[in-house]
Amino acid sequence: MSDQTAVKPPLEFTPPGSGLASMQLRDAWHLLPWVIAIAFYFVADGFHSFGTNVLIMILFTLSLDLALGYAGIITLGHAAFFGIGAYTAGIVAVHMTTDPIAGLIVATILAGILGILTGMLILHTQGVAMFMLTLAIASMFYEVANQWRSLTGGDDGLTVPRSAPLLAYFGFAGFRFDFRGMTGYLYTLSVVFVWFVIAWRIVKSPFGRSLDGIRQNPRRMRAIGTPVWWRLVAMYGISAAMAGTAGALQAQATRLVGLTSLELQLSGIVAVMLVLGGERRLYGAFLGAAFFMAVQDWAAAVNPVYWMFVIGGLLMAVVLFLEGGLMGLLDKIFGMFAGKRVENGQASPVEAKAGDAK
Amino acid sequence: MGKMRATLTALALTFSISHASAEVIKIGMIANFSGPFAVWGQQFRQSMEAFQKVNGKSIDGNEVQLIFRDNGGADPAKARQLAEELILREKINFLTGFDLTPSALAVADLITEAKMPTVIFNAATSVITRKSPYFVRTSQTVQQYVEPLPEWAVKEAGIKTSYTLVSDYAPGHDAEEIFVKKFEQAGGKMLGKDRIPLNVTDFAPYVERAAATGTASIYIFIPAGAPSISLVREFAKRGLKAKGVKLLAGGETQEVYLPSIGDDVIGTISSLHYTETNTNPENIALRKTLVEMFGPDATPDIGTVGAWDGMRLIYDGIKQFGPKITGDQFMGFVKGRKWNSPRGPIMIDPEERDIIQQIYMRRVEKRDGKLVNIDFFTTGMIKDPWKVANPNAK
Structure with a gap:
């Protein structure tokens, strides 16, 4: 297993300093997920709402990757922000405006603020204590939604009106959200793309690199003068805002917000998707979420009674046999083709695993 | 060729x-x-x-x-x-x-x-x-099959006080509404109402609180399945049956659940639109x-x-x-x-x-070593009372 520690070119990293603009031909594969996503729109008749749900979970997984993967914040309460976003978008649509983008922005900002506030609290702790606090905070949000029936509908769920046409500003008629979910799919895809670019810039920025350092050795980072706590709070806030956007998108797509959007189970599932795809890889979220949901969809259709066994078995297989998740597997396959050619890589996020063990 | x-x-x-x-x-x-x-x-x-x-x-x-x-x-x-x-x-x-x-x-x-x-x-x-x-x-509909129960309890069984324990979601609210309304109309007195969130699995505090009021009966509404079984069991475990408190139910005491509840359930009265032994x-x-x-x-x-x-x-x-x-x-x-x-x-x-449809009043009994519901009263054809009371509500 010596290749585990070998310096390998991280797939999603271009050399430092080169932005999206200076992409070289060998980086063209970065376009692949987006080409697939757009192609899906044209060929997958009847699957658009499924595709939309996959995109939403990709965004949610990506948000967890920022917090758990890059910043090393161990959280099992990320559904709190997803749920906050979903309920906020739902409540905005019911009581204020059905403009989708307005709902999205309010939900994102509110989830971000709550992320910063709760982050300020939990990021004073570490390890098990932090883990417990994230759980506690998620449970609190869940109970608030459960009890505040007049606003959230409690166990009955909150029915959200259909969004007004997209971009219907300045007299423009906008794009109507159709029954088949085709507009919804493109809308969701665009939002995911915007967040992906932001996430990409963040993890490549000095700020993102400093979080890499904090995750591996917070003491040393503090010693060299990094404001560790603030950086973690900032990253947690960004991650929460992103999760809030995912929740808001789901509220608008499903037009129903239930308590399940705040449940522990959802926090668990998104962590599973992240591990499945591969942490600290950005595209891991794409693979993990898409693969998990496809298998779930297929298994539930084949056997509606025992489908959870399939999901459980799959998870065990990935954890036991696929280190680094599906992205790790791809690395190995491409590594074979490329004959373990070493490029001018920076310190790879994969190889950082070695430093993880404290 | x-x-x-x-x-x-x-x-x-x-x-x-x-x-x-x-x-x-x-x-x-x-x-x-x-x-x-x-x-x-x-x-x-x-x-x-x-x-x-x-x-x-x-x-x-x-x-x-x-x-x-x-x-x-x-x-x-x-x-x-x-x-x-x-x-x-x-x-x-x-x-x-x-x-x-x-x-x-x-x-x-x-x-x-x-x-x-x-x-x-x-x-x-x-x-x-x-x-x-x-x-x-x-x-x-919930109100359709609950409607005959409170009237029977007050007029035929002489139960003067009651306490409702319902799941905190729309059907539970429907059940509570009609039970309280009909119970009070018939001259009974409500000693309290409790709503239990759907995801609750420990009913001890709720049953305890109801029992503390000294009520003569407890009406329950909870979606049938594992939760309803554990609520009925809790009722027996607290010794309420021994104290003479009557349990009034609906779908909770269907035949399919009776073996998992056990003999403590014998004598429970329920009203429902289907009796398995008919x-x-x-x-x-x-x-x-x-x-x-x-x-x-x-x-x-x-x-x-x-x-x-x-x-x-x-x-x-x-x-x-x-x-x-x-x-x-x-x-x-x-x-x-x-x-x-x-x-x-x-x-x-x-x-x-x-x-x-018609609604049947039933009692849990043991016949041939098997717990079953036995009809003792059948109503006429009943239209959903909520719709009758709210002709235009949506």
């Missing part, structure tokens, strides 16, 4: 004719197959399969296919997503199932847009059928088929009859209008329809597309 060609042509012809005339009719069903309410999905499914065994898997040569999907818990968002998939991907002709109210409410505007006829096999909140003109219900020929045939197909322990419940009658309605509709029956044709067809269900005579309300 010529003979062979003729045969082939004839074969091809018959094949193409039978192929052209035979349609596949798809019935999608959404219910819980996993989690605390999994018993519903199982009962629906067994009932639908038993119905097909008796009535055939095809109608006039057109195959009827059943497609099952797991709601996976009290998850309305998932139900909506599944309904969308069944409609757009599987291209179903009928949507059915729905054990819990939130899931049924979640699909209301979707089925209206898709003009998808939707038969509710259980979900019992009164308002559901008003949420879409494409809903029809073959089960019951001797209607339809019911005897249903029970026989279930035992043949699924073993000696297969016991029908309200989910079974809801699904059975829903299938009856769909089959009869297809027989009349053919395999290409539209949503609007079917909804016109169901209005005012009457037939003999395993539970007794029933009809579909022509205005509300909801069920009108």
Whole structure:
């Protein structure tokens, strides 16, 4: 297993300093997920709402990757922000405006603020204590939604009106959200793309690199003068805002917000998707979420009674046999083709695993 | 050679004719197959399969296919997503199932847009059928079967005080509303009301609080399944039965759950629209088929009859209008329809597309070593009281 520690070119990293603009031909594969996503729109008749749900979970997984993967914040309460976003978008649509983008922005900002506030609290702790606090905070949000029936509908769920046409500003008629979910799919895809670019810039920025350092050795980072706590709070806030956007998108797509959007189970599932795809890889979220949901969809259709066994078995297989998740597997396959050619890589996020063990 | 060609042509012809005339009719069903309410999905499914065994898997040569999907818990968002998939991907002709109210409410505007006829096999909140003109219900409404209970308790059983413990979601609120209203109208006194969140599994504090008021009876409403079993057990464990406190129930003491509760449940009074021990020929045939197909322990419940009658309605509709029956044709067809269900005579309300039926008062007894419900009183045909009281509410 010596290749585990070998310096390998991280797939999603271009050399430092080169932005999206200076992409070289060998980086063209970065376009692949987006080409697939757009192609899906044209060929997958009847699957658009499924595709939309996959995109939403990709965004949610990506948000967890920022917090758990890059910043090393161990959280099992990320559904709190997803749920906050979903309920906020739902409540905005019911009581204020059905403009989708307005709902999205309010939900994102509110989830971000709550992320910063709760982050300020939990990021004073570490390890098990932090883990417990994230759980506690998620449970609190869940109970608030459960009890505040007049606003959230409690166990009955909150029915959200259909969004007004997209971009219907300045007299423009906008794009109507159709029954088949085709507009919804493109809308969701665009939002995911915007967040992906932001996430990409963040993890490549000095700020993102400093979080890499904090995750591996917070003491040393503090010693060299990094404001560790603030950086973690900032990253947690960004991650929460992103999760809030995912929740808001789901509220608008499903037009129903239930308590399940705040449940522990959802926090668990998104962590599973992240591990499945591969942490600290950005595209891991794409693979993990898409693969998990496809298998779930297929298994539930084949056997509606025992489908959870399939999901459980799959998870065990990935954890036991696929280190680094599906992205790790791809690395190995491409590594074979490329004959373990070493490029001018920076310190790879994969190889950082070695430093993880404290 | 010529003979062979003729045969082939004839074969091809018959094949193409039978192929052209035979349609596949798809019935999608959404219910819980996993989690605390999994018993519903199982009962629906067994009932639908038993119905097909008796009535055939095809109608006039057109195959009827059943497609099952797991709601996976009290998850309305998932139900909506599944309904969308069944409609757009599987291209179903009928949507059915729905054990819990939130899931049924979640699909209301979707089925209206898709003009998808939707038969509710259980979900019992009164308002559901008003949420879409494409809903029809073959089960019951909560207020319909609770209505006779409080009056009987006060007037016949001489119970003067009561306390309600209901699940904190729409059907629970419906049950609490009608029970309190009728109990007080009959001259009884309410000593308290408690609402229990759906996800609660420890009922001790609730039962304890009710008992502390010194009430003569406790009325419970909680979705049947693992939670209802543990609530009834809790009642016995606290020694309330020994103290003479009466337990008043509905679907919680159905025959299928009695073995898991045990002998403590003997004497519990409930009102419901279906008693498993009734001797209607339809019911005897249903029970026989279930035992043949699924073993000696297969016991029908309200989910079974809801699904059975829903299938009856769909089959009869297809027989009349053919395999290409539209949503609007079917909804016109169901209005005012009457037939003999395993539970007794029933009809579909022509205005509300909801069920009108008799309600049975029952007591749990032990017969031949088996815990069963025995009818002791039958009402006339009852229309959903909530709809009568709220003619315009939506």
